[in-house]
Amino acid sequence: MAQVIVVTSGKGGVGKTTTSAAFATGLAQRGKKTVVIDFDVGLRNLDLIMGVERRVVFDIVNVIQGEARLNQALIRDKRVDTLAILPASQTRDKDALTREGVSTIIEELSADFDYILCDSPAGIEKGALLALYFADQAIVVTNPEVSSVRDSDRILGVLQSKSKRAEEKKDKVKEHLLVTRYDPNRVERGEMLKLEDVREILAIPLLGVVPENESVLKASNTGTPVIMDTESVAGQAYKDAVGRFLGEDLPHRFLEPDKKPGLFRRLFGGRAA
Amino acid sequence: MSWLDYFRAARKEEAPPSASAAKERLQIVLAHERIGRTREDFLPRLQQELVAVVARYVAIDPGKVKLDLDRGGDMSTLAIEIELPAPSPGRQAAAS
Numbered sequence: 001m002a003q004v005i006v007v008t009s010g011k012g013g014v015g016k017t018t019t020s021a022a023f024a025t026g027l028a029q030r031g032k033k034t035v036v037i038d039f040d041v042g043l044r045n046l047d048l049i050m051g052v053e054r055r056v057v058f059d060i061v062n063v064i065q066g067e068a069r070l071n072q073a074l075i076r077d078k079r080v081d082t083l084a085i086l087p088a089s090q091t092r093d094k095d096a097l098t099r100e101g102v103s104t105i106i107e108e109l110s111a112d113f114d115y116i117l118c119d120s121p122a123g124i125e126k127g128a129l130l131a132l133y134f135a136d137q138a139i140v141v142t143n144p145e146v147s148s149v150r151d152s153d154r155i156l157g158v159l160q161s162k163s164k165r166a167e168e169k170k171d172k173v174k175e176h177l178l179v180t181r182y183d184p185n186r187v188e189r190g191e192m193l194k195l196e197d198v199r200e201i202l203a204i205p206l207l208g209v210v211p212e213n214e215s216v217l218k219a220s221n222t223g224t225p226v227i228m229d230t231e232s233v234a235g236q237a238y239k240d241a242v243g244r245f246l247g248e249d250l251p252h253r254f255l256e257p258d259k260k261p262g263l264f265r266r267l268f269g270g271r272a273a
Numbered sequence: 274m275s276w277l278d279y280f281r282a283a284r285k286e287e288a289p290p291s292a293s294a295a296k297e298r299l300q301i302v303l304a305h306e307r308i309g310r311t312r313e314d315f316l317p318r319l320q321q322e323l324v325a326v327v328a329r330y331v332a333i334d335p336g337k338v339k340l341d342l343d344r345g346g347d348m349s350t351l352a353i354e355i356e357l358p359a360p361s362p363g364r365q366a367a368a369s
């Protein structure tokens with residue numbers, strides 16, 4: 001049986017799709033058979049971030065409505081052979097997704113994959129509820145910023161009351177906190193919530209911290225999940241997070257601000273270069 | 274104040290760190306939201322019922338009811354201000 005993992009946040013633009021792409025790729029690189037599903041019907045983007053936008057023929061709505069078979073809609077990644085992508089529909093409206101339809105798809109995928117990642121749309125409406133409904137585990141993506149933390153808290157409440165596991169009174173959905181777009185320099189200046197503050201407030205186990213990093217934009221430009229940029233701090237942070245998810249005990253990195261330029265450099269033009 | 278303090282104060286002149294305000298505000302609002310998650314929004318009804326009770330005794334203008342809620346960390350306050358009609362128009366004019 002596959003593990004179903006929802007990548008969720010409540011708030012939009014915090015890094016869910018970036019995380020879904022990176023995490024799915026990371027799990028697949030570790031040999032896990034992984035499929036990542038885009039639940040953002042109408043605002044499909046995972047295909048672009050994964051770099052498979054030109055290969056989309058059918059989407060999840062086609063499958064639910066019986067217009068295509070699941071195997072026809074799945075896009076097999078050309079870089080990592082244990083990775084597949086199920087795109088969202090760009091033209092249909094959100095109501096095209098039904099709980100029964102999604103249930104059938106997840107059941108079918110369960111037979112062939114180890115992990116099913118669900119990239120949730122923003123909000124706490126139908127699309128987001130459906131993305132988290134079948135979850136065994138949740139990666140709650142949070143930025144160190146008041147509205148994002150509040151929305152994460154809200155979505156934790158939803159996970160605990162409206163997921164299938166909650167409804168059936170099974171063990172609760174396993175929660176992981178992933179703090180993204182973390183800027184240690186701003187934290188040091190007192191402008192941004194500290195990691196410790198976010199942890200204290202949300203009080204769920206920390207999976208990782210992904211720093212604010214230019215490489216994320218670059219990766220999206222070329223359609224390469226940022227975890228494949230092994231030189232970048234964001235790529236490395238995601239790789240660590242995947243390792244922790246698989247049970248490794250890794251220290252958190254990239255939490256300290258850049259080294260301050262020495263007096264010498266400050267006096268004699270550190271900017272020259 | 275020693276001369277060292279003077280320098281310290283001068284450095285602190287810049288805006289105070291805002292992150293601690295963020296944390297405090299979040300802790301307070303979430304404490305309330307976690308409790309009220311299922312039964313939010315009782316305030317409009319509370320206001321209606323209170324006004325109805327008062328209206329049984331005094332003729333009041335429902336437009337002149339003010340409800341103020343302050344959700345604090347240790348204590349919350351709910352202030353209800355109901356403006357009562359002036360005793361009589363004649364006297365009010367004389368007073369002013």
Ligand SMILES: Nc1ncnc2c1ncn2[C@@H]1O[C@H](COP(=O)(O)OP(=O)(O)O)[C@@H](O)[C@H]1O
Pocket residue numbers: 009011012013014015016017018019122180181182210211212213214216217220234
């Ligand atoms: N660690 C990061 N550093 C810099 N930019 C980031 C980072 N994570 C995400 N972003 C940027 O934030 C924006 C929103 O990311 P996205 O993954 O689409 O969020 P969501 O799916 O939650 O709406 C994108 O422009 C993305 O490039």
Ligand SMILES: [Mg+2]
Pocket residue numbers: 016017018040045120121
């Ligand atoms: Mg997204």
